[in-house]
Amino acid sequence: MEILHMIFIAPFLDMVALPDLFFQGLWDGFVGGTLYALLALGFVLIFKASGVFNFSQPILMVLAALALVSFYEMGINPWISVALVLLLMYALAFGVERVILRNLVNQDGNILFMSTIGLTFVIIGAAQWIFGGVPRSMIHAELGFPVGSSEWPMFGGAVYFEHIDISAVVLASSLIAILAVFFSKTKIGRGLRAVADDHQAALSVGISLNQIWVIVWFVAGIVALVGGLFWGARSDVSFALQIIGLKALPVLIIGGFTSVPGAIIGGLIIGLGEKIFEIYWGPMMGGSVEGWFAYVIALVFLLFKPQGLFGEKIIERV
Amino acid sequence: MKKHIIGAAVALGTLFSTVSMSFAEELLVPHLTYRVGPFAANGTMGANAITDYFTMLNERDGGIGGLKVNPEECETGYNAQKGVECYESYRGKNPLMHIPNSTGITLQLLQKAPEDEVPIFTMGYGLSAAAKGETFPWAFNYPASYWSQMSSILSYIDSETGLKGKKIAFLYLDGGYGREPLPLLDQLEPKMGFETVRIPVAFADSQNQGSQWLTIRKEKPDWVVMWGWGVMNITAVKEAAKTRFPLDRFIGNWWSGGHVDVEALGMKAKGYKASNFTPAGRDFPVVQDVIKHVVSKGLTKTEPDMPGKVLYNRSLFMAVVMAEAIIEAQKLTGKANVTGADVRKGFEMIKLDEARLKELGFEGFTPVIGSCADHEGQGSIFVQQWNGKDWEKITDFIPPMTDIVQPLLTEAAEAYKSDKPGWKTQNCS
Numbered sequence: 001m002e003i004l005h006m007i008f009i010a011p012f013l014d015m016v017a018l019p020d021l022f023f024q025g026l027w028d029g030f031v032g033g034t035l036y037a038l039l040a041l042g043f044v045l046i047f048k049a050s051g052v053f054n055f056s057q058p059i060l061m062v063l064a065a066l067a068l069v070s071f072y073e074m075g076i077n078p079w080i081s082v083a084l085v086l087l088l089m090y091a092l093a094f095g096v097e098r099v100i101l102r103n104l105v106n107q108d109g110n111i112l113f114m115s116t117i118g119l120t121f122v123i124i125g126a127a128q129w130i131f132g133g134v135p136r137s138m139i140h141a142e143l144g145f146p147v148g149s150s151e152w153p154m155f156g157g158a159v160y161f162e163h164i165d166i167s168a169v170v171l172a173s174s175l176i177a178i179l180a181v182f183f184s185k186t187k188i189g190r191g192l193r194a195v196a197d198d199h200q201a202a203l204s205v206g207i208s209l210n211q212i213w214v215i216v217w218f219v220a221g222i223v224a225l226v227g228g229l230f231w232g233a234r235s236d237v238s239f240a241l242q243i244i245g246l247k248a249l250p251v252l253i254i255g256g257f258t259s260v261p262g263a264i265i266g267g268l269i270i271g272l273g274e275k276i277f278e279i280y281w282g283p284m285m286g287g288s289v290e291g292w293f294a295y296v297i298a299l300v301f302l303l304f305k306p307q308g309l310f311g312e313k314i315i316e317r318v
Numbered sequence: 319m320k321k322h323i324i325g326a327a328v329a330l331g332t333l334f335s336t337v338s339m340s341f342a343e344e345l346l347v348p349h350l351t352y353r354v355g356p357f358a359a360n361g362t363m364g365a366n367a368i369t370d371y372f373t374m375l376n377e378r379d380g381g382i383g384g385l386k387v388n389p390e391e392c393e394t395g396y397n398a399q400k401g402v403e404c405y406e407s408y409r410g411k412n413p414l415m416h417i418p419n420s421t422g423i424t425l426q427l428l429q430k431a432p433e434d435e436v437p438i439f440t441m442g443y444g445l446s447a448a449a450k451g452e453t454f455p456w457a458f459n460y461p462a463s464y465w466s467q468m469s470s471i472l473s474y475i476d477s478e479t480g481l482k483g484k485k486i487a488f489l490y491l492d493g494g495y496g497r498e499p500l501p502l503l504d505q506l507e508p509k510m511g512f513e514t515v516r517i518p519v520a521f522a523d524s525q526n527q528g529s530q531w532l533t534i535r536k537e538k539p540d541w542v543v544m545w546g547w548g549v550m551n552i553t554a555v556k557e558a559a560k561t562r563f564p565l566d567r568f569i570g571n572w573w574s575g576g577h578v579d580v581e582a583l584g585m586k587a588k589g590y591k592a593s594n595f596t597p598a599g600r601d602f603p604v605v606q607d608v609i610k611h612v613v614s615k616g617l618t619k620t621e622p623d624m625p626g627k628v629l630y631n632r633s634l635f636m637a638v639v640m641a642e643a644i645i646e647a648q649k650l651t652g653k654a655n656v657t658g659a660d661v662r663k664g665f666e667m668i669k670l671d672e673a674r675l676k677e678l679g680f681e682g683f684t685p686v687i688g689s690c691a692d693h694e695g696q697g698s699i700f701v702q703q704w705n706g707k708d709w710e711k712i713t714d715f716i717p718p719m720t721d722i723v724q725p726l727l728t729e730a731a732e733a734y735k736s737d738k739p740g741w742k743t744q745n746c747s
Binding site for chain 2 (some may be wrong): 014018021024025028032124128133134135136137149160162231234235236238239240241243244246247274275278279282283286287288290291
């Protein structure tokens with residue numbers, strides 16, 4: 001009886017007793033969810049263009065953030081540092097297309113997947129060699145993002161809004177919206193969708209596969225930079241950030257590997273769900289449930305809707 | 319055919335004599351490092367400091383007892399499996415000791431050390447029960463075990479606000495290291511009349527602790543005590559400030575109080591506290607010697623501003639305890655070319671009292687007095703506080719609650735060996 005009370009009654013009583021804490025949890029979950037959605041978007045773009053789960057997306061985020069901080073520490077203006085990172089991301093996209101994708105075209109998807117694992121370790125080694133392994137502080141204040149926080153008094157308590165979190169939500173949402181429009185309304189976007197549907201057919205109507213791949217990897221690099229900027233601001237810039245990047249996996253399972261709206265909805269489900277579950281049901285299970293909760297939700301989706309909320313249903317005919 | 323056999327025998331003889339000569343020519347002190355991986359920043363500083371200290375001894379004194387020290391590194395990436403592989407790679411090379419640099423790796427090696435007769439030295443980490451020398455003849459965790467440290471922290475809290483009736487949130491890295499003090503808290507809670515709320519942080523969530531700090535906000539504890547490592551520390555301090563938890567009621571253990579944990583936050587971390595046993599600063603004669611003989615000469619990977627930082631000085635201190643064990647072993651045997659078994663005895667004979675610490679340039683560090691029965695030294699800690707720019711020592715040395723901790727350590731040591739038939743112990747009476 002007591003256990004039923006702990007599961008079905010006590011958490012809701014806590015929500016009512018401390019509404020400020022509940023709203024704080026919702027806000028923090030919303031911020032986290034938006035950033036998860038952004039991370040997932042990087043995966044979705046590359047999956048749509050080449051049908052490969054890009055294992056190196058998290059380390060791209062670390063690389064972009066580390067490079068940004070390192071350029072600034074060299075005495076370069078922060079916005080010029082951003083431009084240099086974008087240049088670096090373009091060079092990387094170009095290199096990946098030339099060295100990896102071009103040579104592996106029409107190979108099995110597993111081979112492409114393995115190549116992104118290899119790329120991850122190459123980037124880890126190179127980044128550590130060039131930038132070192134010491135954690136750094138993100139330069140969001142130097143870039144003009146607001147710091148500090150605001151309070152919203154509520155029922156004797158308060159909800160705290162970090163200004164950098166507000167910036168993260170606004171910028172990440174804008175970027176997601178821009179990319180959604182870009183890939184659905186522009187010529188390049190239509191090209192991407194054609195490539196995603198059928199490489200051979202896309203080639204036959206004059207779409208350059210190589211050009212699309214470079215663009216998509218470059219856009220994934222931009223997404224990595226924005227993700228690295230805000231995740232770095234929430235803690236610091238270190239190689240441990242790549243672990244957060246892998247949180248995109250359950251988001252993708254929920255939203256579908258090929259859907260931009262799916263990445264957004266999946267990100268929010270995970271972000272909000274894991275926060276609320278950890279606060280109100282976590283202590284009952286010994287805490288630290290946030291790490292696996294996202295995967296439990298993903299598992300449920302795999303059982304009942306394996307293609308995700310918005311993913312394409314793949315029918316293999318024998 | 320006979321010629322070939324003789325030739326092969328000569329070649330093998332030469333090879334073996336070369337190998338045995340190489341044993342005689344240097345003192346091999348392997349240390350397992352993690353210059354890569356998620357904890358690379360801390361691991362790199364520690365690895366550099368140990369190597370720097372022995373390089374300094376080689377440069378300044380010609381080594382120890384006339385033999386050069388070889389502080390060879392083996393990279394583990396803080397991974398227990400790789401740690402075991404590193405350990406195995408030193409078989410047959412006469413290592414004088416092993417330095418796992420990870421509680422997870424230590425737990426794997428504890429059973430191997432008695433078989434191989436090479437001591438394991440885990441300064442400030444590892445299994446707390448290894449403090450009991452009679453049960454763990456081959457393991458040493460000077461100057462204090464995690465349990466002793468926790469009891470000193472609780473003493474400090476008691477002296478500040480009283481402990482009875484207080485609620486303490488224990489925020490810990492969810493792994494062997496972070497869970498190590500839990501059995502002690504189980505015992506102390508009812509005895510001392512305080513309550514704990516245990517809040518684990520999964521390694522994957524080290525940089526994403528929003529939920530844990532909302533739980534802390536819900537529970538409204540009087541103090542937060544943290545057993546963190548790496549990026550978990552800086553994230554926790556950031557979250558504490560974000561949730562308006564008073565930072566002067568937030569105290570980390572000695573692995574949560576490095577410069578790397580707060581420097582980037584500056585004034586935002588002002589007030590945060592941590593325990594320590596190795597003061598920060600560049601004015602210590604030993605730090606000056608390292609700068610003069612090693613850093614200035616470019617014989618190191620250490621960046622010039624690293625000597626003097628908390629974690630750097632901690633690893634220098636680790637190296638001096640290692641060196642003292644070798645010196646004691648050389649005194650005991652009367653020979654420079656000692657073995658792991660000799661160094662084990664050397665560890666038990668260590669007498670790093672205040673006079674010896676001053677002589678070595680470590681005045682103000684925690685004394686380490688070894689013995690057959692006591693492999694932790696029951697050393698004291700002090701509390702330091704971040705003033706926005708640097709760590710400030712704010713207390714004198716706080717001794718552990720020996721009367722409470724020692725019986726619990728004995729109990730834990732007995733429990734450890736109870737399911738290991740044939741476990742090698744020693745009699746210290």
